[in-house]
Amino acid sequence: xxxxxxxxxxxxxxxxxxxxxxxxxxxxxxxxxxxxxxxxxxxxxxxxxxxxxxxxxxxxxxxxxxxxxxxxxxxxxxxxxxxxxxxxxxxxxxxxxxxxxxxxxxxxxxxxxxxxxxxxxxxxxxxxxxxxxxxxxxxxxxxxxxxxxxxxxxxxxxxxxxxxxxxxxxxxxxxxxxxxxxxxxxxxxxxxxxxxxxxxxxxxxxxxxxxxxxxxxxxxxxxxxxxxxxxxxxxxxxxxxxxxxxxxxxxxxxxxxxxxxxxxxxxxxxxxxxxxxxxxxxxxxxxxxxxxxxxxxxxxxxxxxxxxxxxxxxxxxxxxxxxxxxxxxxxxxxxxxxxxxxxxxxxxxxxxxxxxxxxxxxxxxxxxxxxxxxxxxxxxxxxxxxxxxxxxxxxxxxxxxxxxxxxxxxxxxxxxxxxxxxxxxxxxxxxxxxxxxxxxxxxxxxxxxxxxxxxxxxxxxxxxxxxxxxxxxxxxxxxxxxxxxxxxxxxxxxxxxxxxxxxxxxxxxxxxxxxxxxxxxxxxxxxxxxxxxxxxxxxxxxxxxxxxxxxxxxxxxxxxxxxxxxxxxxxxxxxxxxxxxxxxxxxxxxxxxxxxxxxxxxxxxxxxxxxxxxxxxxxxxxxxxxxxxxxxxxxxxxxxxxxxxxxxxxxxxxxxxxxxxxxxxxxxxxxxxxxxxxxxxxxxxxxxxxxxxxxxxxxxxxxxxxxxxxxxxxxxxxxxxxxxxxxxxxxxxxxxxxxxxxxxxxxxxxxxxxxxxxxxxxxxxxxxxxxxxxxxxxxxxxxxxxxxxxxxxxxxxxxxxxxxxxxxxxxxxxxxxxxxxxxxxxxxxxxxxxxxxxxxxxxxxxxxxxxxxxxxxxxxxxxxxxxxxxxxxxxxxxxxxxxxxxxxxxxxxxxxxxxxxxxxx
RNA sequence: GGGUGGUUAGCUCAGUUGGUCUAGAGCGUCUGGUUUACACCCAGAAGGUCACAGGUUCGACUCCUGUACCACCCACCA
Numbered sequence: 001x002x003x004x005x006x007x008x009x010x011x012x013x014x015x016x017x018x019x020x021x022x023x024x025x026x027x028x029x030x031x032x033x034x035x036x037x038x039x040x041x042x043x044x045x046x047x048x049x050x051x052x053x054x055x056x057x058x059x060x061x062x063x064x065x066x067x068x069x070x071x072x073x074x075x076x077x078x079x080x081x082x083x084x085x086x087x088x089x090x091x092x093x094x095x096x097x098x099x100x101x102x103x104x105x106x107x108x109x110x111x112x113x114x115x116x117x118x119x120x121x122x123x124x125x126x127x128x129x130x131x132x133x134x135x136x137x138x139x140x141x142x143x144x145x146x147x148x149x150x151x152x153x154x155x156x157x158x159x160x161x162x163x164x165x166x167x168x169x170x171x172x173x174x175x176x177x178x179x180x181x182x183x184x185x186x187x188x189x190x191x192x193x194x195x196x197x198x199x200x201x202x203x204x205x206x207x208x209x210x211x212x213x214x215x216x217x218x219x220x221x222x223x224x225x226x227x228x229x230x231x232x233x234x235x236x237x238x239x240x241x242x243x244x245x246x247x248x249x250x251x252x253x254x255x256x257x258x259x260x261x262x263x264x265x266x267x268x269x270x271x272x273x274x275x276x277x278x279x280x281x282x283x284x285x286x287x288x289x290x291x292x293x294x295x296x297x298x299x300x301x302x303x304x305x306x307x308x309x310x311x312x313x314x315x316x317x318x319x320x321x322x323x324x325x326x327x328x329x330x331x332x333x334x335x336x337x338x339x340x341x342x343x344x345x346x347x348x349x350x351x352x353x354x355x356x357x358x359x360x361x362x363x364x365x366x367x368x369x370x371x372x373x374x375x376x377x378x379x380x381x382x383x384x385x386x387x388x389x390x391x392x393x394x395x396x397x398x399x400x401x402x403x404x405x406x407x408x409x410x411x412x413x414x415x416x417x418x419x420x421x422x423x424x425x426x427x428x429x430x431x432x433x434x435x436x437x438x439x440x441x442x443x444x445x446x447x448x449x450x451x452x453x454x455x456x457x458x459x460x461x462x463x464x465x466x467x468x469x470x471x472x473x474x475x476x477x478x479x480x481x482x483x484x485x486x487x488x489x490x491x492x493x494x495x496x497x498x499x500x501x502x503x504x505x506x507x508x509x510x511x512x513x514x515x516x517x518x519x520x521x522x523x524x525x526x527x528x529x530x531x532x533x534x535x536x537x538x539x540x541x542x543x544x545x546x547x548x549x550x551x552x553x554x555x556x557x558x559x560x561x562x563x564x565x566x567x568x569x570x571x572x573x574x575x576x577x578x579x580x581x582x583x584x585x586x587x588x589x590x591x592x593x594x595x596x597x598x599x600x601x602x603x604x605x606x607x608x609x610x611x612x613x614x615x616x617x618x619x620x621x622x623x624x625x626x627x628x629x630x631x632x633x634x635x636x637x638x639x640x641x642x643x644x645x646x647x648x649x650x651x652x653x654x655x656x657x658x659x660x661x662x663x664x665x666x667x668x669x670x671x672x673x674x675x676x677x678x679x680x681x682x683x684x685x686x687x688x689x690x691x692x693x694x695x696x697x698x699x700x701x702x703x704x705x706x707x708x709x710x711x712x713x714x715x716x717x718x719x720x721x722x723x724x725x726x727x728x729x730x731x732x733x734x735x736x737x738x739x740x741x742x743x744x745x746x747x748x749x750x751x752x753x754x755x756x757x758x759x760x761x762x763x764x765x766x767x768x769x770x771x772x773x774x775x776x777x778x779x780x781x782x783x784x785x786x787x788x789x790x791x792x793x794x795x796x797x798x799x800x801x802x803x804x805x806x807x808x809x810x811x812x813x814x815x816x817x818x819x820x821x822x823x824x825x826x827x828x829x830x831x832x833x834x835x836x837x838x839x840x841x842x843x844x845x846x847x848x849x850x851x852x853x854x855x856x857x858x859x860x861x862x863x864x865x866x867x868x869x870x871x872x873x874x875x876x877x878x879x880x881x882x883x884x885x886x887x888x889x890x891x892x893x894x895x896x897x898x899x900x901x902x903x904x905x
Numbered sequence: 906g907g908g909u910g911g912u913u914a915g916c917u918c919a920g921u922u923g924g925u926c927u928a929g930a931g932c933g934u935c936u937g938g939u940u941u942a943c944a945c946c947c948a949g950a951a952g953g954u955c956a957c958a959g960g961u962u963c964g965a966c967u968c969c970u971g972u973a974c975c976a977c978c979c980a981c982c983a
Binding site for chain 1 (some may be wrong): 907908909910911916917918919920921923924925927930931932933936937938940941943944945946947948949950962963975976977978979980981982983
């Protein structure tokens with residue numbers, strides 16, 4: 001016999017092992033079955049499982065288990081990401097702390113440090129693997145991939161070379177986002193904007209003497225960058241400055257440097273902000289850089305870089321060279337003050353760009369970097385030449401890639417509209433090194449080689465930079481499907497590899513990409529870009545975006561605040577993975593954040609236990625009757641079944657229908673809730689209750705098996721464990737069982753509605769009893785007036801037992817009752833419970849009066865409708881019929897209430 | 906500045922093309938229960954003018970417009 005309470009700790013690991021050893025997770029590329037593939041978004045190789053992962057794993061596992069049970073060849077490919085910047089900075093910090101090495105980069109050098117990081121990854125990779133298993137993830141571990149696997153690295157190089165040859169990848173000297181803390185460039189998408197209380201300084205840029213009229217004032221929040229100015233920008237229509245446009249000036253700055261600036265006119269200037277004139281600092285502002293590019297002809301002098309990569313002022317800052325930005329600013333402002341050029345400063349809210357990785361300010365600086373051109377029309381897609389941007393737009397617009405919820409398509413388009421060339425090179429060491437080699441001296445004249453493999457010959461030096469981690473993860477859906485053995489053969493081209501890899505042929509494009517909406521741009525968009533370009537295929541047909549997990553108070557969960565942070569592993573140990581999964585799926589709708597808290601999870605732990613005990617009950621009933629549940633294979637003749645049996649069969653057929661359709665349409669929350677309610681509110685509370693003492697074992701076992709199957713994607717562990725007790729003799733694991741299909745002949749809506757009537761009657765009696773404080777053990781009699789005498793009489797035994805009646809009288813017509821009876825009206829049925837001595841007549845009268853009032857109010861509203869000509873003309877017939885029925889029922893009820901009230905008068 | 910989402914019982918949320926919604930669930934609250942599946946339980950009850958204001962419609966929680974508040978995303982106001 002099963003233990004009294006379900007013990008997930010004693011079950012889950014054992015069941016997982018069973019699955020893994022059975023080979024149920026493994027997909028077969030040669031199978032004739034329809035493919036269903038999901039690429040698992042790879043967690044950081046050094047990561048720890050958090051709730052974000054848990055949600056992703058739960059959702060994807062449901063998709064995959066559902067597909068597998070429906071007879072599809074289901075592949076869920078797991079893997080990990082090398083997470084370039086994140087991993088490198090973690091290891092560097094670790095070395096600094098543990099080995100007391102101040103600068104691990106210079107201390108160890110490139111080769112040794114990369115080795116140390118690899119070692120660290122190797123060691124910690126096992127953690128996340130075992131944690132993914134803890135969630136019950138049915139992924140194919142035989143196909144596990146890592147972004148730095150040789151085959152995947154080769155794909156990275158192949159794509160880089162292909163893009164380079166197509167002119168999509170270029171090297172350019174441009175203003176990039178420099179993370180001064182991490183000492184690397186980052187892409188535009190890795191910047192966050194925060195509002196900060198800033199100061200706006202207004203100062204005399206040009207004196208009255210210089211302009212020959214009014215002095216020219218300029219406002220800035222970054223005075224120190226003015227040292228790198230080569231122009232002043234005004235609006236072309238700004239009359240205040242018309243006469244200055246095109247003139248050149250020498251400006252002396254604090255710090256002892258002099259700059260040559262030109263006044264130019266550009267329509268991007270906002271005349272209303274500050275003084276309407278701004279200093280142009282091309283090397284420390286992307287906007288200014290672009291303006292400079294537009295006006296290069298007019299501007300005589302070159303811009304200067306005054307802030308270095310180290311975050312200190314360069315030699316161009318004169319006396320301020322070597323100072324930090326903040327110090328330089330203080331000195332510079334003081335200098336302006338001393339020269340009498342400064343107006344009173346103002347406070348204002350300034351948008352500050354910070355790095356999403358280091359949370360430190362991002363400095364725009366000029367740097368020679370690698371970029372992907374998103375506007376060049378060299379990509380062939382559906383017979384047309386398009387830019388990467390256009391292909392990305394096209395596949396979503398025409399529906400090849402569907403985004404759930406679809407409103408995110410709009411967000412996606414908006415992002416693409418603003419997309420600029422993607423800076424892909426990083427100055428860190430951990431990752432895929434840019435596959436470019438140089439030979440010779442000097443920057444410009446050096447010989448350059450771009451190739452998948454290093455060039456032959458001596459003297460070649462590889463580009464020191466590595467690629468943005470999203471470059472490689474952008475390939476994830478297909479690079480993971482490339483045959484690793486074939487990938488070792490460099491005589492094959494990328495096209496050959498794709499063509500010859502059976503996994504790629506079978507499983508790409510993948511079916512669903514499920515991930516958080518927060519990486520729609522970072523990752524989802526990049527996969528679309530990379531896949532369409534490199535393989536000519538979309539990466540996935542559907543994108544399912546889940547929301548972020550929040551605390552009960554609606555705050556983001558953060559590791560730094562353990563009080564609000566729920567650790568999935570702790571929960572699994574406490575409540576089980578099934579409960580955690582349910583609690584994250586039910587009440588969660590795609591694209592919306594949701595709150596998770598202990599009580600909610602506790603509720604689903606209770607549910608899992610409820611299912612466990614319902615199964616125990618069925619088992620006990622079988623035992624009592626000496627029926628072995630395993631031997632039950634057939635249902636008895638439907639005509640011989642009791643009302644409850646026919647009703648539960650009907651309900652379970654409807655449940656199959658709804659669950660199947662709901663899952664097909666990705667309405668996981670709704671289906672989860674439906675299953676929950678079926679199991680608890682219908683199956684346990686009514687069907688099992690009625691089965692006591694007169695169980696039909698075949699039906700019990702049959703319905704329970706249906707439940708286990710339907711619930712398996714949500715609660716794989718407990719259902720698999722219970723399946724062992726209930727499966728038919730020849731059956732194997734539940735994970736590979738066939739999903740139930742609807743049998744129309746088992747439906748019996750009449751039985752179901754009759755059964756519902758019985759339920760309503762019992763509820764009515766229970767309610768009357770409780771209202772009057774009848775002792776729970778005491779038996780009372782009841783009198784029912786209803787048209788369905790036959791039905792109720794046939795169910796008399798059930799009603800008497802469950803409602804605890806001494807005797808039950810069923811009549812078609814109302815008779816006179818003793819005053820001392822309480823009445824309940826439900827669906828045309830009149831239920832009276834005579835309660836001699838227990839009834840407070842006044843209370844009973846009040847209750848009936850109140851009910852009568854409600855009915856009359858309702859009646860008025862329906863009558864208004866039914867006498868409304870327009871309603872009768874416009875509303876569909878069935879609605880009118882329905883309203884008429886409601887009217888009749890309400891009238892009947894009102895009449896009965898009135899009659900009943902009269903007996904109290 | 907542009908965009909998106911939210912606002913439904915004390916709390917967390919459902920509510921699929923407008924009409925079985927006289928608006929549901931879970932938790933919490935209250936009343937009462939150790940009848941051998943389950944106290945991780947059972948029975949019963951209380952609790953909502955569906956943010957606000959208009960509009961469309963025979964009919965609106967559901968569609969449209971506007972307002973308020975909250976949240977998020979994007980953007981070159983130095």
